[in-house]
Amino acid sequence: MKITEEFALEFAQEWISAFNAHDLERVLSHYSADFVIKSPVAARLLDLQDGVVSGKEAVRAYWIRALEKMPDLHFELLDVLVGTDGLTLYYLNTGSGKKTAEVMTFNGQGLVCQVAAYYG
Template sequence: MTPENLQSIAFRWFEAFNNKELEKLLSLYDEEAQHFSPKLKIRQPETNGLVVGKDAMRTWWQDAFDRLPTLHYKVTSLTANGDRVFMEYVRQVIDEEDMLVAEVLEVRHGKIISSRVYHG
C-alpha cells in the first residue's frame, strides 16, 4: 500500500473513533485482527492485553465509549510506510490528565490486521 493509502486508513480510524461510530471503526479491521492495549491489560487482566477478532474489539471499544463519553484522540503525527502506519496522538478525557499515546496499525489488503497501543 502507498503511504497515502495507509494515512487515509488512519484518518478514517480517528474519525470513526472520535465520533464513536463503532461499526465504521470495525469495518477498517480484518475479521481476525488483533488489538493490544495496556489499558485492556489493566481492565481485563485475563486477556493479557490482547483481544482477537471484531467481536472482542467491539466489546472492548463499546465499554470504553460507555465509560468515557468524552474520550477523544487528538492526532499529532502520522508516519506510514510499507504495511504499517505509526500514529501518535493525545488521549483526552474531561477531568483526566492528557496521555500521550502511540499506536501502530499493520495493514494487509486494505484492512487492519493488527493494532498495538503504547502509552507515554
C-alpha cells in the first residue's frame, strides 16, 4: 500500500482519538490479525526480553494490561512522518510527559502489520 500524506494525517488523528477514548476495539480495527509490535513497554509489562508481541489477540491482552496500569493515558500528536509503505507517529504522552515514535508498516489491505515503538 502506498501511503499518502492525506491518508497518514487521517490515520494519525483517528488512531490518537481511539487511544484517547481508550476504545481498544477501535484501535485494534487498524491492525491485521497477525501484526507484530516491538516495544520497550511490552518488554517491561510482560517481562519479555525482546519486547515482541505477536498477533492481535496477544496485543489486545498487552494493551488491556497497559490501560489498566495507566488509566489516565492521553496522547497529543506532535508529527506524522510518511514513508513508502508506512508512517511514523510522533506523539506526547501527556500523563508521563514522555515522547514516543511508533513506526508502522501497512499491508496491502491498508492495515498495520508491524510496529516498532521508541520512547524518549
